[in-house]
Amino acid sequence: MTRAPRRRRTLLVLAATAALACTGVAASATTLDGSPRSDRSSRPLAGLRVLLSNDDSMQASKPSNADGLGLYEIRKALCAAGADVVAIAPWQVQSGKGTAVTNGGTLSLSHRPQPRAGYEKDCSGTRSGSPVYGVCLATGPCGPDSPSATPADTVKFALRGGLAARAGWKDGPDLVVTGINSGPNVSAQVNDSGTVGAAVAAVDEGVPAVALSSSGDASQRDFPVANYRAHARFAADFIAGLRERGLFTDRFALKVDYPDVSAGQKVKPPVWTRVGHGKKVWHAYEARTPDGDLFDIVPGVCDDKPASDCTETVENADSTALLDQGHIAVAPITADRTYGVRADGAGQRELARLKWYVEHEAPRS
Template identity: 25%
Template sequence: MRILVTNDDGIFAEGIYKLAKHMQSNGEVVVVAPDSERSASGHAITMHSPLTVKKVKFFNTEIEAYSVNGTPADCVKIGVEVLCKTQKPDLVISGINNGPNLGTDVIYSGTVSAAVESAILDIPSIAVSMGSYESNQFDDAAQFISSIFKKMIESSSLHNIIINVNYPAKPKSEIKGVKITTLGTRRYDNAFIERKDPWGNSYYWISGTVRDIKQDVESDIAAINKNYISITPIHFDLTHFKHFEELKKWDFHI
């Protein structure tokens, strides 16, 4: 069994180290991850400059590991199609992200986009994130992902589905259980912070605080807020099938 591990926090982030270490009990682990942080890079791929791949010593382990000067999606593409060409991964896991990937934020997430790229390549994938930025350890989340590994592999119907997991940043004793969830809605206030350069020109930082809005009780956000592990099945097919049928009824004139 071969497992490709990646992330968007960079190859030497603690979260990917703990994830890769725990997954060793399930099979051969290969790490292919960005050489530096690529958070909120979405599903960008590198088209107009070359990708540099370097084999690296991965912490204190003997895990085969490569750093890439590209995005998380780049890492999965080159990992599957080049570095693991002779033996394709059976599963791709992206994380453990230092912070949540909930609701509509998954569109921007490099962590989730790496898992999406795997699904596009017809390999099952898991994206895993901590439910807040307050986490000071990743072992419990890594152990949980290791425990659901066999279920993911054995479920043939999940071959191109992404499982998006958000794990509460709480002691295990405070976690109430697991919920299968839908994507909630994330909105932000004061998203742009204006600054002035020495010549008086404006520049902006994208920031903001999460707006407290009512969530569906089955959403990932509601689950995390109540200290449940959230598991959301997502997919790259963005077709809105209800409107697909409606648009077929339109009378188009060319």
């Protein structure tokens, strides 16, 4: 895949940002209430090629909506804004896989019609046809029990030849979007997140990426369509704003977590955050048999743990903004895990411009 060198793309970002500042482009190119507007402004993502993946699969068959319904909601919103979207996602749920990859075997792609009524024609008329693929490990078609590719597998495969073969995108996509995940990805569990891991895989390959995650209902076991839909509409507007200002970057991925709105809660404006350290979700291991050979993996949530394990110590933490205050939480995620590494001058300027956009110009809900 041929892409412009990073320095060249950074200079293009700076030039585009300066030009837009001179022309006074409006802060948001779309609205969330469906009000009429001109063709030019109603399709702010026209011509944008988006690779879509997730860690929840492309099945969308569970009553809880935990297995990929968010993928179809963000696909719908992006196509409505004019983007050409190709989805290449894990065949089975791969939550918690982080940046894991598969080191051998054969990948199989299964192209299936939309699993739920109401999503069949969301992307009709796009140049690629906007297929939705599930990727498994098999030498034939994916079946109900086929082991799944990981989220990072799907992005790496797509960027290293899959999109060229299936969609004709020889130069790759302009943007990778991952999600919308069933449940927030904040604080200590960010490293576990396959949604975030897939976005990190994209920036590793030199492609800008945005990772989207939505809160569930009060139980965090069911994931209402209302939450996915609200997040999808916000995300399409948010991405349009990034595009308008030339703020796509491959220096880091942007993580965007959306609060629960399923009971009519009012969403607070997006804020620029840091990944917290407090434990909100974790894995416990409980012995099943007296001999200790079998252990059940039991997910835990903060309410079940002593306060000392749940206390957030990071200022401006993503979990605090999202879960305690009800804000849309945005945080940059870097692929460079070297302790103490900081962005260079150009990276710091990009961070500063993104922070300004999030806090002053991004959509409010």
